[in-house]
Structures are given as structure tokens and as C-alpha cells.
Amino acid sequence: MKTVLRQLWFLVAKDLQIEARSHQTLGLVTVLGILILVVLGLGLGRQELASGSSATAVLWVAYLFSGVLCFEKTMSVERQDGALAGLMLAPVDWGLLFVAKLIGNLVLLGTLVIIITAAGVLFLGFNVMAGFWPFVIITSLGMLGFAAVGTLFSAAVSSSRLAGGLLALLIFPICLPLVITSIQMLLSVFRDANEIDSSGLAILIAFDCIYLVISWLVFELLLEP
């Protein structure tokens, strides 16, 4: 167990160190996320945003598109100089590679969500303090499932000749149940000032568990140097 945790730590630290040195992924996806916020914010107008029903959906659109680019970039790093082939030859369980990639992606997504939400507070007038903890719980659960599916299919796409846009095509329909449930729950909290919905929460947790288990099981089948 100690060896596994040590290996996991090294794998996650490797990904985060690469990102800390290059700032390639986070810089790019943050700018894309803010751009989406600005474009949609301008399109919707002040009155629509002030009603409080649009801001959560706009934020989720920004998370999704930036997230897809994030998955693409983190997996494409492994393709350079045969890094993935090296990892696959290392005496590490391939399932652990999935967990490490997932944790790396979650750290990046978490940072992305914080920055984009802060931009949403600034540009869209989104009052996150009206339901801060429900927002944190719902978004975290949504992001966990999204990251599991994203990490799985980024491995499939990066080793084939699929164009980048097709990763979004693969991930979005699969994540739609998660996205719909998350947005509905956020709307209930921010627009209708309700408590967090327990049946919605159960759906989110169920989806996260299923996505995590399936992704972990089939990830190594999709790995190709």
C-alpha cells in the first residue's frame, strides 16, 4: 500500500511539476474559460443575468469547454518524446496511471473552477455567497465525474487521429446527465433559495461512482504508446 501511494505521489507530482514549469495548460484553459464567460455574458445581457438563473449555466458552459481543452493538453504532454511509452514500461500498475492522471486533472480543474467562478462573480454579478457550500459540493461532484470521463476518453483520442473537437463530441453527451443534474440543483439553490436536493445529490454520487469504476477498469485497454 505504501509503495502504491508513493508511486501515485510520484506520478501526480510529475504532471504537476511539468505544469508548474510550463504553465501551458492552465494559462490556456483559463483564458478560454474567461472568453466564454465574456461572450455569453454579452449575449445574455444584464437583465437576464441579474435574474440569477443564467449565471450557473454560463459558468458550467465555461467549465465544460475549458475542461475538455485541459484533458486534451494534459494527455498530449504524454505523447511528446514517447513519455507514455516510458510510463507503460515502468513497473507501475496501469490503473494507477489513470488515478494519477485523474488527480492531476482534478487539481487543474479545481484551479480552473476557482478562477472562472471568480470571473463570474466579477463579470456576471453571480452571488456565490448565497449558497457557497452547496455550490462547492455540487460543483465538486460534477467535476469528479467529468474528470473521470475526460481522462478516459482523452487517452483514447490522443493516440488516434481524432481531431481535438471530437473529444468534446465524445465527452459532452456522456456528461450531459451530470451537467443537467448539477445545473438543476444549482438553479434550485441560487434562484429558488432552496436547500440542497438530496435525490439530485444521490444521482450525482451514483454517476461519479459508476464513471470512476468503469473508467478505471477500461483505461488500460485504451492506453497505446
Add this chain to the structure above:
Amino acid sequence: MNKTFFQNWGSLVYWFLTLIAFAVGVWLVFAVVPTEETMGPIQKIFYLHLPIAFNAFLVCTVTFVCSVGYLWKKQGYWDDLAVASARVAVLLCSIVLLTGMIWGHSAWGVWWTWSPRLTFSLVLWLLYVVYLVIRPSIEEKGRRSLVCAVYGIVAYLDVPLVYLSVRLMPDIHPRSIELAPEMTWVLLYWMLPVVMMTVGLLCEGYSVQRRVSEQQNQTQYATRQTATSIHPTGELT
């Protein structure tokens, strides 16, 4: 030659019987079963809508099972059956959505409403459309089958959600339906032509897909043979 002749005749007879079964179903709906008081004649669309929806779930299950089968055995026929079933799933889901929209327009006055079951049915249709759309984008056959098998498994998660959405979330669809006995019998009868149609489409789709795969295998083999017979200097060996 004879085998092809009988296969074609067998298929023709099968589709003819299916057509007769549909004709009997239509006669039952319009001549035997009484018209529902509240909804009027538009309610008769229900006899097609429910069996098609049920069969759409079944076909999605076939895609799921074949995807698991491909990951387990890595045999091409699993992938071929998965593609054929995904095509039928898209067709059936389209019919379910269309008949549902016609019903919705009559019952609720709108063609579309974002209720959980309708939304998740649309997501199901989208998932299987994407399954078919991404296939040509992956050139290498083994890789394509592998990615699609994984996608087929993950996409299936939406099926229980479509079914359970009415129980888990507030929806305009009823949780259970009470029908007059003759309505129930006619509804059960309609399962027959729809199942026959689904099985027929699956078999036809599978045989077409199998032929396409064999042709692709032969082309890939011929390309590989040509590539290996050319010497690095460019001369044919």
C-alpha cells in the same frame, strides 16, 4: 448461389410476415380498441410509442453486451453487431422522440418540454448518434472497435436513467398507466410486429456490417502486402 437465393427469399418472407403483423396491429387499433375519451384518436399513437421505446432499450442493451463482448474476446463480429444495434437504436430512439412529440403537442400543447424523461431520451439519442459519427474518424480498425466498445459501455448508463427519471424526479410522464383490458391486449400484441421489425433490422444490419468489415480487412491486407513488397529503395521485390 442457392444459399443466397434462399437467404434472400427467407428475408423477403420474414419482412412480409412483419408487414402483415403491422397491418393486423393497425386494424386492431382502429377497428377493435375503443377511442380514449380524454385524448381522442391521438392516444392511439401510444400503441406504437411504448413498444418502440421498450425495443430501443433492448437494442441499447445489445450494444452494451456486444461492447463488453468485444473487450473480452476481441472478435470482430462483436463489434459488427454492436454497430448494427447502435444504428437500430438511433432509428428507434428517433421514432420514440417523434411519436412522443406528436403526443406532447396534443396533450400539453407544445412540441417539446424539458422534462427529465424527454431530456434523457434526447441524450440517449445523441449518445448513439455520436457512437456512429465517431467511427469513421478513427482509421485503424482495431483502435476504432476498442474506442467504440468503451463508448458503448459508458453510453448505456443513460438507459436506466431514462427509465428511472420518472421515479427520481418530478416529470409530466405518469409513473404507472392503467388501461382497459382490450387496450392492454392490443398493446401487448403491438410488441410482436415491433420486436419482429427490430430483430429483422438487427439481422440485416449485422450482415451488411459483416460484409463491410470483411471488405475492409481484405483492403487492409492488400495494402500491407503491397507496402511490404516494395523495397526501401523504391523497387518492387
